[in-house]
Amino acid sequence: xxxxxxxxxxxxxxxxxxxxxxxxxxxxxxxxxxxxxxxxxxxxxxxxxxxxxxxxxxxxxxxxxxxxxxxxxxxxxxxxxxx
Numbered sequence: 001x002x003x004x005x006x007x008x009x010x011x012x013x014x015x016x017x018x019x020x021x022x023x024x025x026x027x028x029x030x031x032x033x034x035x036x037x038x039x040x041x042x043x044x045x046x047x048x049x050x051x052x053x054x055x056x057x058x059x060x061x062x063x064x065x066x067x068x069x070x071x072x073x074x075x076x077x078x079x080x081x082x083x
Contacts, residue, residue: 036063051078 006014019027036059043055058074061067 040056040059043052043059047055055071055074055078058071062069062071
């Protein structure tokens with residue numbers, strides 16, 4: 001008879017508690033929202049009012065349209081103007 005062995009990862013996975021979809025959603029949303037709030041606070045404290053408004057608008061549109069390019073173009077524009 002052949003003895004079946006398991007890898008360490010299989011052992012760990014069998015012991016670890018399973019996360020539900022709701023838990024995963026909760027963890028991910030906490031991380032994303034926390035990071036977004038920190039980014040907006042950083043923008044508010046480090047840029048002048050007109051730049052703040054543009055970056056906030058681009059950030060929100062990026063989320064709404066699921067397009068990171070909108071915000072990235074704003075950052076590139078900011079870098080170009082700083083040079």
